[in-house]
Amino acid sequence: MQKDIFAQVDLPRVYRRRQLVNSVMLGLTGLFLVLAIIPLIWITVYVIIKGGHYINLDFFIHLPRPMGTSGGGVLQAIEGSFVMVIIASVIAIPPALLAAFYLVTAPNTPLATAVRFSTDLLAGIPSIVIGLFIYAIVVVTQKHYSALAGGIALSTIMLPVIIRSAEEMLKLVPRELREGALALGSPEWKAALRVMLPAAAEGILTGIMLSIARATGETAPLLFTALGNDNYEIGNMIRQGVRHHQSVLAILGQILDQPADALPLTLWKYAQQPYPERVQQAWAVALVLLLFVLTLNILARFWLSHRRRQLGE
Amino acid sequence: MTLTVKMETKELSVFYKSFQAIHAVSMPMYENKVTAIIGPSGCGKSTFLRALNRMNDLVPGSRVTGEVILDGGNIYDQGKDVVEVRRRVGMVFQRPNPFPMSIYDNVAFGPRLYGLRKKALLDELVEKSLRGAALWDEVKDKLSQSGMALSGGQQQRLCIARAIAIQPEVILMDEPASALDPVATLRIEELIGTMKQWFTIVIVTHNMQQAARISDYTAFLLMNEERAGELIEFSGTEALFTRPKDKRTEDYITGRFG
Incomplete structure (x- = not known):
């Protein structure tokens, strides 16, 4: 080696x-x-300035007042969002997790490739088209709008987000961990459920929270499914049901079967009203929605970074 | 041949956030000699090695106190260019890490970084480096093939060729043979023996026989009560393995712990 x-x-x-x-x-x-x-x-900052001064306790615990009068709240939208996100989660999370496990356990099979491809396509479908699709298969069949239809539409939005994020998180689990369980003679499902799921739990939870944040902010899929309902109030429905001696299941059916409101839906409707009070309320709704989604996002990211640190990345 | 100190640490300590990984290590590394660093897992051997070309800069939250003197200058001095440090102090890692490109481009990667563009010069340098890493005869007909298609041992020699292509003065090796089979390990060890005529070599190994076979000087590190690595003993390799001065060195090399 010359050094020249x-x-x-x-x-x-x-x-x-x-x-x-x-x-x-x-x-x-x-x-x-x-x-x-x-x-x-x-x-x-803009949303806080425009909507901040209108937020008070009434805003969270009262139904809307008639147009043109001031006061009142958006309880129906908060409850409707809540109910529909829960419906969507119940429908979307279990199959999404199972699909993610399949993608990680059998990553190169034709079925896995097909699932991955169609999941990506599903994630790319405009949400209003999803709303229209659910309208056609649920609302038309049932002959009325409902919280259930809205929840199903939202679950279609959440599904691909959860599948892909859960797959990524499960892929981060060291292969040796799964093989260690299998080497003991554990069946695949037990290795998945008892070893891989706990190892990836925080990350998967993060993905779920992000998908919930995404679903909470969606308007378009709810337009032809949940429709909107100024009088959607769970407390009222329960009181009515109890007075008429209805079963728990019947009350639950009521809650799912009614057309429902949601925060983004309310925001969209209010923002088009000619009454200044309504427009102000729209800003306040925007703020509530923003804070909710931001909080979920921040929590999720915080957990995710915590998880990455644990894995020493 | 007179003995020159090429590189030297003075009270070198390394911290990861609040955890101290290395505590006040002072030792010389002589020119054209092989210095081996041995010690049990977790005693900070790799951390120490990585401090010698500022690779720990890449670890968030890491901090270094003390000095690493290279030819009389502290590589941690304010305003010292880390690029210059790394050109003069090369590194070979535990797992072979050829880049996803041809064998030729792997070796030419470093020289190109430092402005070497002329084809004829690069050709010459690539051949010289591959010969220096005892790989030339095996790959001279397939220089345009991917470096990742080589065997593990060949990959590691390619990484050595890549490291010496920028003509560093010191080469750091972090357990360079631990991921290789015995035959490939032997070739790497022989290679280190020839390479020391051109370079100063510092090698971390957890294999004591390897340290005894290939090194001229050996440093024994051990963690103290706070789990920070400390230098227990530094001396000529033969002396350290036959007449250890410290009881703990003797215990370690006779296999009583670690």
């Missing part, structure tokens, strides 16, 4: 140039970082 080849290169010049390029690029990166977070801060 680099004599032909002016190394100090190379170092100087690299340092210069380095500082320029670092500066650019910082600049664009700031640019990238401006929209988030802007939206948040």
